[in-house]
Amino acid sequence: MHHYNYTHPKNILVATLKRLYDYGMTTTSGGNLSIRDDEGNIWITPSGIDKGTLRPEDIIKVTPNGEIIGPHKPSCELPFHKSVYTLRKDVKAVLHAHSPALVAFSLVGRCPSSNLAPAVAKTCGKIAFAKYEIPGSEKLGQIIAAEFAKGADSVVMENHGAVMCGETIFQAFTRFEALDYMARIELSASGSGLGELHDLTADFHPQTWEVFEPEKVSAKECEMRDEIVNFRARCYRQKLLFTGSAFIALRLGDDDFVITPNGFDPMYLDANQIVRICNGKCQADAMPSTGSFVCRKIFQKHKNINAIFMTRPPNIMAFAATGHEMNSRTIPESYINLRDIPLIPAEQYFNDTDAVVDRISPTTPVLLVENCGLLTTGKTILEAFDRLEVGEFTAKCILLANRIGSLKPINQAQVDEIIEAFHLPK
Numbered sequence: 001m002h003h004y005n006y007t008h009p010k011n012i013l014v015a016t017l018k019r020l021y022d023y024g025m026t027t028t029s030g031g032n033l034s035i036r037d038d039e040g041n042i043w044i045t046p047s048g049i050d051k052g053t054l055r056p057e058d059i060i061k062v063t064p065n066g067e068i069i070g071p072h073k074p075s076c077e078l079p080f081h082k083s084v085y086t087l088r089k090d091v092k093a094v095l096h097a098h099s100p101a102l103v104a105f106s107l108v109g110r111c112p113s114s115n116l117a118p119a120v121a122k123t124c125g126k127i128a129f130a131k132y133e134i135p136g137s138e139k140l141g142q143i144i145a146a147e148f149a150k151g152a153d154s155v156v157m158e159n160h161g162a163v164m165c166g167e168t169i170f171q172a173f174t175r176f177e178a179l180d181y182m183a184r185i186e187l188s189a190s191g192s193g194l195g196e197l198h199d200l201t202a203d204f205h206p207q208t209w210e211v212f213e214p215e216k217v218s219a220k221e222c223e224m225r226d227e228i229v230n231f232r233a234r235c236y237r238q239k240l241l242f243t244g245s246a247f248i249a250l251r252l253g254d255d256d257f258v259i260t261p262n263g264f265d266p267m268y269l270d271a272n273q274i275v276r277i278c279n280g281k282c283q284a285d286a287m288p289s290t291g292s293f294v295c296r297k298i299f300q301k302h303k304n305i306n307a308i309f310m311t312r313p314p315n316i317m318a319f320a321a322t323g324h325e326m327n328s329r330t331i332p333e334s335y336i337n338l339r340d341i342p343l344i345p346a347e348q349y350f351n352d353t354d355a356v357v358d359r360i361s362p363t364t365p366v367l368l369v370e371n372c373g374l375l376t377t378g379k380t381i382l383e384a385f386d387r388l389e390v391g392e393f394t395a396k397c398i399l400l401a402n403r404i405g406s407l408k409p410i411n412q413a414q415v416d417e418i419i420e421a422f423h424l425p426k
Contacts, residue, residue, distance in 0.1 A: 009035040009043035010056035016169050019267060020097050021051045023239075025180060028052060030161070031097035032075035035169055036085050040064040044081060046072035076136035083145030084165055091148070093169035095176055098161035101183035102176075111156045112183040115199035116321045117312050117371055118290075119244065119263075123178045124164075125153025132158040154179055170265070174243045181242045184314035185321055188395075193402045194324040200371040202346040207293040209282035224250045224258050225271035227381050234385070235311060236266040240392055243267075245373075246311035247289035250381060251299050255279050259295055262287045294349075297357045298377065304362065305377045307384040312373035315395035319343075323370050326395060329409040332418050334394040337387050338366050339424070346370040362425035366391060 013033050020026045028051050034044035042062040045051075049058055049072055060070035062082075068074060075081070081094045105112055111129050114121040128147040133140035144163060147155045154164045154175050162179065166172035189197055228248045235241045235248075244263040251257050256278040264273060275288040277296060282288055289295075295308050312320070319326040328338040342359050349356050349369045359367060360377060366387055367375045374391045378384030401407050410418075419426060 008056070009037060010059040012169055013043060013045055013059050014054050014056050016095070016173055017045060017051055017054055019173070020095075020176075023177075025099040025176070026051060026097035031095075032077045032081070033093070033095050033169060033172075034075075034078075034081045035093050036091070042078075042081060042085065044074045044078060046070065047075050048073070077140075079136065079138050079141035080144045080163070081141075083141040084148045087145050087149040088165060090167065091165040093166050093172045094163065095166075095169065095172040096157075096161060096163040097176060099176075099180045099183070101180050101187055102156060102162040103160075104187060105183055106156050106158055106160055106162070109158060112179060112186050113197065113199060114179060114182055116182055116185055116197060117245065117317065117373070118200060118204055120178050120182060123244065124175050124182075126151050127154045127156070127179070128152035130155050130157050132160065135160065174265075177242050178244075181245070181312070181314060185312075185317040188314045188318035188399055189322055191403065192318055192399045194318060194322040194399075197321045198323055198371070200346060202350050202371075204290060204350045206290050209277065209288070209292070210280065211284040212278060212281040213284050214276060214278075221252055221258065221276065222271070224252060225274040228258065228260060228274055229269055229271050231381055231385055232260065232264075232266050232269050235309075235388070238389060238392075240313045240388060241266055241311040246309070247291040247295070248381075249289075249291070249295040249299075249308045251306040252276070252278075255296070255300065257295060257299055259289050259292050262289050264289075294353050294356065297353050298360060301357050302360060302377070304379060305360070307378045307381040308375065309384045309388045310369075310373055310375045311388060313388075313392040313395070315399055316368070316374045316392050318399060319395060320368055320373055321371055326368055326391075327398065327407070327409050328394055329415060330394055330397055330401075330407075332410070334390055334397075335410070335415060335418055336422055336424065337390040338394065339363055341366050341368050341391075344369045346372055 032045045034042050036042050044060050046058050046060050060074040062068055084094050111127050114124045130143050130147050133143055156162050164172040164175040243265055247260050249257050249259040258274050258276050261273050261275050275286040276283040291310055325343045326341050328334045328341055344367050365377045376384045376387035
């Protein structure tokens with residue numbers, strides 16, 4: 001069965017551009033988006049209109065015979081949008097924007113690695129680099145379209161920014177966001193003293209679940225689904241996750257929990273999309289996060305844990321992607337929340353779940369997993385989230401400190417005093 005999108009292209013473009021702008025992935029005047037509909041019309045953002053106040057009526061329609069309908073001029077980059085659509089019949093959306101991280105890579109003439117974290121290479125597709133040409137020119141359109149014609153899905157444009165295509169504008173946006181995050185991770189690690197970045201080499205083998213049909217839905221389950229939705233929004237606002245890069249799980253009962261779905265959109269996730277796993281079976285017609293298997297084992301072994309987060313913020317990922325331990329002995333708050341953080345090899349995380357689960361304890365509530373991010377646990381969802389937020393804050397503080405001098409962590413005697421003063425588990 002084909003699933004149609006009944007939202008008008010004008011509304012889709014306005015919502016996507018607002019999302020790019022609000023997240024700091026483009027400027028007021030920078031970037032342009034388009035959608036080609038089934039009749040061959042190109043709906044494109046206008047030229048020179050404030051991206052922060054764009055309205056559906058500002059979107060321009062360009063018909064197959066070249067007629068321009070709308071109150072403004074179409075984006076000056078219309079030539080490369082048209083060229084891409086001409087050469088790639090599978091493409092229905094094109095997104096171009098100037099995120100600082102991707103522009104940085106465009107200025108030095110290379111692309112970020114898409115292999116620093118799981119699934120990103122698959123999300124971004126083939127990545128290419130396009131030589132400079134003046135914006136809005138037919139020549140630039142030909143250069144970019146040529147890369148897409150060779151099979152590229154994401155193109156970094158020399159001294160300009162990046163452009164992504166997709167079967168939908170959401171797919172193009174997801175590619176842009178994922179590659180932007182990879183760029184941020186490389187920039188966070190660069191010059192940090194953490195060492196070289198390492199691509200992810202371990203393979204993840206997804207688990208399959210038997211299914212069950214829930215007979216009823218309790219008020220407690222509804223509340224937990226709402227809590228996950230609220231905290232995923234908070235994570236997204238705080239730039240602690242990007243699309244498809246995380247999971248949040250809450251214990252519902254004995255061998256019974258709810259978790260975010262696989263590859264979810266953190267901007268629009270709702271309670272109905274959350275997945276329940278009970279007695280080793282997955283709710284029917286749902287695709288749970290690939291982290292469901294490890295979550296089940298954590299909940300089974302650690303009865304004091306009721307919430308689990310796993311995300312890939314850029315500063316934490318600077319440590320994870322270099323395989324460098326993160327020292328939480330920076331300020332008292334960091335140590336109180338995080339305690340000492342073990343570094344887990346990705347191979348072990350993927351293939352020896354029991355060993356990973358065994359590393360968690362009341363004195364070790366947080367794990368750093370190579371190339372995968374930070375796994376935090378808590379008695380409550382707020383405690384697990386707080387540990388994630390403090391983790392990214394701590395990683396950022398260390399990276400900043402490394403740029404101005406030599407890190408001087410608190411010593412063991414000071415750590416012992418903190419443990420006693422705050423009655424931390426020993």
